[in-house]
Amino acid sequence: MEEVEMTTAIDTTQTVVAAPFAASSDHALPDTSVVLKLRNVDAFYGPRRVVRDISLDIARNAITAIIGPSGSGKSTLLRCIDRMHEVVPHARATGLIEYRGIDLYDRRIDPAAVRRSIGMVFQQPNPFPTMSIFDNVAAPARFNGLIQGRNGASDLVEQCLKRAALWDEVKDKLRQSGTSLSGGQQQRLCIARALAMAPDVLLMDEPCSALDPIATLQIEQLMVELKASYTILIVTHNMQQAARVSDRTAFLTMGEDGAGYLVEEGPTGRIFTQPRERLTEDYISGRFG
Amino acid sequence: MVAEYQTLLKPTSRSRRLQANLVVILATVATLIALVPLVAVASYVISQGAGVINLDFLTQDPPGDLSATGGGIRNAITGTLEMAGVATLIAAPIGILVAIFNTEVGGRIGAASRFIIDVLAALPSIVVGIFVYALVVVAQGHFSGFAGSLALAIIMLPVIVVSTEEMFRLLPRPISEGARALGFTRWRTYLSVFIPTALSGIFTGLLLAVSRAVGETAPLIFTSLGNNFFSTDMNEPMQALPLLIYRNALNSAFPAARDRAMGAALTLVAIVLAFNLLGRWLVSRRRLARNPGR
Amino acid sequence: MVRRRLRDGDLPFRVLALVVTAATLAVISLMMFDSVQTAWPIFQQFGIIGFVTGQEWSPAFTVYGAWPFLYGTLVTSAIALAIAVPISILIALLVTEILPPRLSQPVAIVVDLLAAVPSVVWGLWGLLVLLPIIRPFEHDVASGLGRVIPFLGGPTPGPSYFAAGLIVAMMIIPIVAAVTREVFAATPRLQREAVQALGGTRWDVVQRVVLPLGRTGIVAAVLLGLGRAIGETIAVTMVVGNNPLVGGSIFSPGYTLASVIANEFNEATETLHPEALIALGVVLLALAIAVNGAGLMVRRRFERSAGRGR
Numbered sequence: 032m033e034e035v036e037m038t039t040a041i042d043t044t045q046t047v048v049a050a051p052f053a054a055s056s057d058h059a060l061p062d063t064s065v066v067l068k069l070r071n072v073d074a075f076y077g078p079r080r081v082v083r084d085i086s087l088d089i090a091r092n093a094i095t096a097i098i099g100p101s102g103s104g105k106s107t108l109l110r111c112i113d114r115m116h117e118v119v120p121h122a123r124a125t126g127l128i129e130y131r132g133i134d135l136y137d138r139r140i141d142p143a144a145v146r147r148s149i150g151m152v153f154q155q156p157n158p159f160p161t162m163s164i165f166d167n168v169a170a171p172a173r174f175n176g177l178i179q180g181r182n183g184a185s186d187l188v189e190q191c192l193k194r195a196a197l198w199d200e201v202k203d204k205l206r207q208s209g210t211s212l213s214g215g216q217q218q219r220l221c222i223a224r225a226l227a228m229a230p231d232v233l234l235m236d237e238p239c240s241a242l243d244p245i246a247t248l249q250i251e252q253l254m255v256e257l258k259a260s261y262t263i264l265i266v267t268h269n270m271q272q273a274a275r276v277s278d279r280t281a282f283l284t285m286g287e288d289g290a291g292y293l294v295e296e297g298p299t300g301r302i303f304t305q306p307r308e309r310l311t312e313d314y315i316s317g318r319f320g
Numbered sequence: 321m322v323a324e325y326q327t328l329l330k331p332t333s334r335s336r337r338l339q340a341n342l343v344v345i346l347a348t349v350a351t352l353i354a355l356v357p358l359v360a361v362a363s364y365v366i367s368q369g370a371g372v373i374n375l376d377f378l379t380q381d382p383p384g385d386l387s388a389t390g391g392g393i394r395n396a397i398t399g400t401l402e403m404a405g406v407a408t409l410i411a412a413p414i415g416i417l418v419a420i421f422n423t424e425v426g427g428r429i430g431a432a433s434r435f436i437i438d439v440l441a442a443l444p445s446i447v448v449g450i451f452v453y454a455l456v457v458v459a460q461g462h463f464s465g466f467a468g469s470l471a472l473a474i475i476m477l478p479v480i481v482v483s484t485e486e487m488f489r490l491l492p493r494p495i496s497e498g499a500r501a502l503g504f505t506r507w508r509t510y511l512s513v514f515i516p517t518a519l520s521g522i523f524t525g526l527l528l529a530v531s532r533a534v535g536e537t538a539p540l541i542f543t544s545l546g547n548n549f550f551s552t553d554m555n556e557p558m559q560a561l562p563l564l565i566y567r568n569a570l571n572s573a574f575p576a577a578r579d580r581a582m583g584a585a586l587t588l589v590a591i592v593l594a595f596n597l598l599g600r601w602l603v604s605r606r607r608l609a610r611n612p613g614r
Numbered sequence: 615m616v617r618r619r620l621r622d623g624d625l626p627f628r629v630l631a632l633v634v635t636a637a638t639l640a641v642i643s644l645m646m647f648d649s650v651q652t653a654w655p656i657f658q659q660f661g662i663i664g665f666v667t668g669q670e671w672s673p674a675f676t677v678y679g680a681w682p683f684l685y686g687t688l689v690t691s692a693i694a695l696a697i698a699v700p701i702s703i704l705i706a707l708l709v710t711e712i713l714p715p716r717l718s719q720p721v722a723i724v725v726d727l728l729a730a731v732p733s734v735v736w737g738l739w740g741l742l743v744l745l746p747i748i749r750p751f752e753h754d755v756a757s758g759l760g761r762v763i764p765f766l767g768g769p770t771p772g773p774s775y776f777a778a779g780l781i782v783a784m785m786i787i788p789i790v791a792a793v794t795r796e797v798f799a800a801t802p803r804l805q806r807e808a809v810q811a812l813g814g815t816r817w818d819v820v821q822r823v824v825l826p827l828g829r830t831g832i833v834a835a836v837l838l839g840l841g842r843a844i845g846e847t848i849a850v851t852m853v854v855g856n857n858p859l860v861g862g863s864i865f866s867p868g869y870t871l872a873s874v875i876a877n878e879f880n881e882a883t884e885t886l887h888p889e890a891l892i893a894l895g896v897v898l899l900a901l902a903i904a905v906n907g908a909g910l911m912v913r914r915r916f917e918r919s920a921g922r923g924r
Contacts, residue, residue, distance in 0.1 A: 118810055120715045133329065140329065147330040147813030157808045161826055171812040174822065176333050221808075228330075228813060332815055340817040344712055350704035351721065354791075357784045358728050361739045414634055421635040435910070436639055442906035443899070444845025446872045450895040451645035454652050477638070511627070535732030538847040538872070542879050562734045566848060569738045578742075585735045596730045600723070 066091040066232060066262045067112065072126035073290075074107050074116055081107050083290035085126075087281055089232075094254055094263045096277035096299065098270055100319065103283040104291025105266040106154075109234050112264070113149040114142040130232070147175060150225035154237040156217035158209030158224070165205040167220055168192060171228045187227055194260075195223035196253050215246025219253065226261075233257065235265040239272065251276050270315060274303050282311050362589075369586030372579045378587070381550045386567065387574035393584045395550040396564040400591070402552060403465055403544065403560060404534050407472035412526055414473075415480030420510055422481065423488045441478035448474050449539035457543060465551075465558030468544025475536060476529040483525025487518040524602045531595035535588065537562035561588040646899070653893035656886060666897060671858040671874075673882070678890040680897050682860045686775060686868040687901070690850065691843040693779025693864060698787045699836055705787070706794035711820055722795065729788035737852035740781045745772050745853055752776060752865045760863065767863045773855035776864040778873075781853055782846045790839040797831030797916070798824050830916040837909030844901055847872035871898040 067089035074082035082104040089095050097105045110116040111124040114135065128135045135145050158167045166173075168188045188205070192198040197219040201212070209220055218238060225233060235254075239247040254263055254276055267273050273280050280303070281296040295308045306312045313319055332340075380392035422434050452471040457463055495517060515522070537560075540546070545557040546567065561584055568581035656678060660668055668679020705725055709718045749772045756768035805823045814822065825832075855867020856877060875891050875898075882888045 113811065115807065115811055118807065141332055143810075143813045143815050144329040144331045145813075146811055151811040153804065153807065153811070155804055157804045159805070159808065159822070170822075171814075174809075174818045175330070175813055176336060224812070330813070336815055336817070340815040343707070343817050343820065347704040347708035347712055350701045351708050351725070354701050354705055354725060354728070354784075354787050358724070358731070360743065361731055361735065364739055364743055365735060414638055417631045417634040418638060421631045424631075433635060433639065436642070438910055439903060439906060440642065442841045442902055442909075444847065444872055444902055446845065446847045446875055447895050447899050447902065450649055450875070450892055451642075454648040454892065455641075455645045458652075474642070531730065535730075535734070537732070537734045538876055541876055545880070562732060562848070565734045565738060566852075569734070569741060569852060572738075572742060581738055585738055588732055589735055592730055592732055596727075 064091050065089065066131065067264075068127070068129040069108075069112075070127040070129075072108065072111060072124060072128060074104065074111050074124045075122065076119065077121040080288065080290040082111070082124075083286060083288070083292045085283075085291075085293045087293060087296060089262060089264055090279060091262050092258055092260075093278040094258050094265060094276055095279045095281065096273035097264065097266045097281045097283060098268070098273045098314075099283035099291065099294075100285065100314065101268065102285045102289075102291070104285070105268075105283050106236050108283070108291070109151075109236050109264065109266050112232075113151050113234055114145045115151065117142070147171075147228050148230050149232045149234060150228060150230035151234045151236065152218070152221050152225055152238050155241050156214060156221050158212075158217050158220050160208070160210050162209055163206045164201050164209050164212070164220060167209040168223050168227050171224060175228070188223075191223040191226045192220075194226050194257070195219045196249070196256070197223055213246070214242050215249055218242060218246065218250060222250075222253065230261070232262045232264065235263065237266055237268065240268070247272070270303075274299060282306075282308075282314060284310055284314065365582065365585050365589055368579075368582040369584075372583030373586060377583055382548060382564065382580065384548055386571045386577045386580075389576040389579075391580075393561065393564055393580065393587065395547060395559040396561045396584060397587065398550070398552060399465065399544070399547070399559040400534055400561045400588075402554075403469045403472055403540075403558060404530055406466070406469035406554065407476055407533055408526060408530055410469065410473040411476040411480055411529070415477050415529075416484050416515070416522065418477075419481045419484035419488065422485055437478050437481050440474070441482065444538075445471075445475055445536050446538035446541075449542055452539070453542045463543060463545035463557040465544050465554040465556065468540045468558055468560065469554070471539035471543045472533040472536065475539060476533050479529035479532060480522075480525055483528065484518070484522050487521035487525070488514060490521070491518060520602055524599045527595050527599035527602070531592050531599065534595065535562060535592050537566050541566075561591075649892055649899075650896055653889055653896050656889050656893040659886075665893060669860060673878075673884040673887045673890070676885050678886065678893070680871070680894055682858050683869050683871045683874050683894060684897065684901075685860050686854065686870040687844050687872070687898070689775045689861075689864065689868070690778040690782060690854065690870055691840055693776060694782035694786060694843045695836065695840060697780065697783035698790055698839060701783075702787050702790035702794055702835070702839070703832065705791040706798050707820060707824075709791075709795055710798040711816060711824065722792075725791055726788050728784065731785075733785065733846065733848045736781055736785060737849035740777065740849060740853040744781065745777060748772075748777060748780065756863070756865055760865075765863055766865070768865060770865045771855070771867060773853050773867050774865045775854065775861060775868045778850045778854040778868075778870070779864070781849045782843050785846060785849065786839040786842050789842055790835045793835035793838055794828075794832055797828045797835065800831070801827055830912060834909055834913040834916055837905055837912060841902060841906040841909060844870075844898065844905065845872055846870075847876050851876050871895075871901075 065088045069085055069087040069089075072082060072085045073080060085108060097108065099105050107116060112128055112135070116122050116124050124136070130145075130149065133140070159170060162170060165185075165188050168191050169184045172184070172187055189198060189202075192201065197216060200216060209217065212220060218241075222233075239250050242250065251272065254265070257263060258278075265273075265277065277299045279297065280299045282294045282302065283291045284294050286292050295302065295306060295311045302311065303315060306315060377392040378397065379394050381395045382393060383391040418433070418437065422430060422437070424430075425433070448471050452467050452474070456467045456470060460467070491514060495513060540560050540563055544560060544563070546563040547557045547559040551558060565581050565584045565588065568577040568584070571577040572581060657665055660678065665678065666680050666684065668677075669681045670677050670679045671682060709722050713721060749770065752770040752772070752774065753768070755766055756770050760767035801824050805827065806819055809819045809823050850870050851873035854870060854873055856869055856873070857867040858869050858874065861868040871894050875894055879888070879891055882891055
């Protein structure tokens with residue numbers, strides 16, 4: 032996927048006139064390839080601001096990584112997108128988050144509906160403990176009332192498990208408990224479950240941090256396979272992972288006011304080899320975080 | 321935009337939305353149903369009892385004959401407060417010591433002790449009355465305010481033990497480790513550090529225990545028995561508000577008895593509420609002090 | 615002890631705590647033993663099983679049987695639970711799942727206030743206000759459904775198992791609701807968010823996560839309420855009708871273990887009457903220990919599964 036590179040001044044203090052937002056970014060994604068638009072997003076826990084004024088475009092069928100030190104609001108930002116942030120008491124978000132042209136925070140929109148189109152995989156694998164592997168994957172379709180036909184469930188389960196590269200390993204034990212799998216398998220199960228709702232965006236919040244290196248590699252491989260059909264946004268504190276896997280990278284850090292803000296964003300290759308911001312360079316070379 | 325929303329965002333089907341709303345409605349209705357009796361009792365007691373209470377009512381003793389008008393509930397008020405006071409004097413130190421024991425001693429013995437306290441907490445109050453009757457009243461040969469206090473103390477004990485144990489468990493680690501590092505022996509630490517720090521919490525537990533004891537009737541029926549005359553002698557049968565209410569309620573066919581019962585009920589509720597709210601207020605103040613501005 | 619500066623403040627204090635605790639437990643055990651001993655002649659005369667299942671209670675003829683009262687305790691408790699448990703679960707759901715935090719705190723406190731009303735005041739209100747109100751209701755049900763289901767039949771003089779069950783329900787709602795609230799609040803956030811992230815509605819979260827994971831805890835709460843219900847004395851004795859016979863319907867007047875003891879104790883002049891009442895107390899005690907013991911075991915199991923220690 033090619034993007035048009037707008038020529039910008041190397042001097043980072045100069046903001047490009049046409050840029051709608053202040054952070055350095057290759058904002059030149061053509062509109063048709065943008066699936067999610069974030070503009071001036073703030074997030075709060077009660078009176079405390081944890082995410083400040085973030086504007087970002089997420090490209091379709093690509094993996095975008097959000098990196099940064101802890102406390103920079105990466106996970107919070109992610110959770111704002113599928114409206115999981117507000118689940119915590121006294122938490123709220125402001126600003127514009129547009130998905131395919133729809134303002135996700137519009138009053139008329141039911142948060143549950145948002146979450147059916149934008150899937151999420153958590154840091155800690157969380158298969159339903161009281162359900163079998165089969166039921167875990169079928170669950171979202173079941174309680175959203177979407178199972179069609181007698182074979183609807185088993186077709187869906189097989190399809191999702193195949194997409195999550197788990198089918199071969201579990202096809203003979205579908206009725207066993209979801210928690211009887213290894214960590215990496217459980218996480219792939221959770222991915223399969225998220226895919227069962229046929230989302231087209233998948234949010235992944237540090238999906239590998241609770242897994243061993245081999246399982247991590249499997250998940251990373253899976254992500255690259257999935258991006259052909261889905262848009263993936265992954266939060267990770269592992270820079271190497273971001274460099275390996277993602278097409279675009281956004282770097283967040285905590286400001287003096289304790290809120291996270293966007294420092295720089297662009298194609299992964301460039302961010303890691305020719306970062307525009309000093310902070311980015313410092314983070315990437317390990318000088319902080 | 322709404323049309324796009326319908327196709328793109330998989331809105332919740334109507335039946336599921338109805339289900340979700342139904343639960344909200346049911347839960348709200350259930351809560352309101354539960355609150356109706358509270359409001360009803362409160363308003364009844366206040367409306368019926370308020371007119372009865374006046375200075376005479378609070379400072380005179382009841383007439384010998386329940387059906388006679390006039391008189392008051394003085395002996396019941398003093399009896400209640402006196403027995404509750406003695407009960408606290410008995411139960412508080414024992415309760416705190418047992419709580420220390422339970423916190424410190426692990427293994428089988430500690431578990432057994434905690435278990436027995438749990439069982440004690442679950443005893444019906446009338447059974448406690450029987451216990452004290454069998455042991456004290458029979459031995460002494462007569463009913464007494466002391467026996468009543470003892471019964472109340474037994475009822476208060478598990479409440480105090482559990483809430484004090486809770487307080488000790490919630491003590492921040494730095495305090496405990498700090499005392500250790502200064503060379504205090506474990507048990508000395510309790511006296512000089514833990515108890516003073518946990519004092520307000522322990523006090524709250526005491527208040528809640530007292531508010532419970534003050535409202536109890538059953539254990540007093542065959543321990544302190546009740547008394548028509550004014551008496552502060554712990555060795556004599558003693559009157560208490562719940563007992564007075566009970567006896568007058570059973571005779572509520574007589575308007576005088578009925579009024580007396582209502583006035584006494586309002587007085588009792590006021591006392592219980594006072595202790596209860598004071599305890600809760602202390603809890604909230606402690607919580608605020610610990611987390612300012614959160 | 616505070617004045618003297620002991621080298622090792624440990625030993626005396628330790629001994630004091632140990633002695634006091636042991637003494638307390640010993641005194642309690644002594645009381646229990648004493649009561650059983652006092653009641654022993656009754657058990658000797660009628661046999662333990664015989665006494666517990668004996669249907670006749672006639673002090674004048676020195677015939678004592680606990681069954682009418684045991685029956686009454688069980689029936690009123692069952693009615694109380696049937697009313698209180700669904701309401702308490704719904705209240706707990708409202709407070710933990712539905713209301714925003716600013717509202718849920720005050721609502722929880724107000725429900726807890728139900729527990730502050732002394733038993734005797736409930737009884738007074740029940741006697742003077744509730745009985746007259748529910749009497750027509752009892753009458754209607756008895757003449758309607760009651761024709762078909764004898765358990766719901768008449769006659770309906772007013773004071774009854776049902777009235778007692780109703781009052782007791784009001785008294786145990788705050789306890790059951792409070793414990794259930796804690797159970798629901800302990801639902802692991804991860805499980806809850808799993809359902810939410812998949813587009814589940816509030817009811818989905820409740821149905822698929824909160825209730826299934828809280829099942830054990832709810833049982834513990836119910837047992838706790840039952841333990842309270844069987845011991846309720848004064849409020850019950852004012853509305854239950856005080857009839858030492860096994861009533862055929864929930865609207866019959868009856869008696870419970872606790873209320874008969876309270877009622878008859880001070881007038882117990884017949885042969886073995888006081889002993890018989892104490893024997894009833896022993897039966898009640900056994901019942902209370904059984905119920906609360908079961909409740910404790912369930913509660914420990916729940917706390918262990920929720921990953922917390924006591």
